[in-house]
Amino acid sequence: MLSIFLTIPLTMHSQSLFEYQWKNRLIVIFTETSNSREFQKQMQILNQNQNQAGLNDRKIKVIHVIPDKHQIVFPEKSGWQNSNLYQKKESKIDFEVILIGLDGGVKLRETNPVEIEKLFDLIDSMPMRKAEMRRNDN
Template identity: 55%
Template sequence: MSQSIFSQSLDEYQWKNRLVLVFTEEAENTLLQKQVKLFKQKQEEFKERKLKLIHIIPGKQLELFPAQTAWQDSELFQQKKKDSDFEIVLIGLDGGAKFRETKIVQPKEIFDLIDSMPMRQPEMRRKNN
């Protein structure tokens, strides 16, 4: 599923961070709040996997954690599926989309997917040594 449609807008993260992008129509969204709550319970796992959580609304983006930033202008919302008002996209270190879902995702599902990726294997070996 790897696609680089996001890479130009997210160049600053490529090869440094994996990203979980959450697209919503508005800044206040019930599904977003539930998803963030699940992720915040797993911040250590986020850090270990070099993950950042970014919220995207029309025309803007905001990094939610590990550190929250201010809203920035962004054209990323155009990459969201047209038929959903909530979407999660996992972006790999290479800038490609690895996973897309239009409902709340359990953190373990994302962590398991990342842990199965070839670039994650050496990270896990280094951690265990």
């Protein structure tokens, strides 16, 4: 997997995303507007009760990015913060979901809402997640 330093050069060095490296996995959702239909669908998937425990267990924070602003939307909702994250995204598509691993590497990019099973399966296949699960079993 490519490092986030190469694929989204701004992310771990600018704004506040650097603080999450080695602490949280990130789902970063880019949209043109705060009330995007695709964003609402993605949040509906993520906010289902049975999914929230899995998101917490996998140390996931969800960040919504629109032009000039971003906010955390899971596990707690923050206020909007000024941000240049949107301008640094690679895709010209209006909607994009990026999964960033604990190491800061981009693990997944999708231009449609992503089902929770796909996210969880991908995360659970990662070496650091496997180690976390082994530790939790003891």
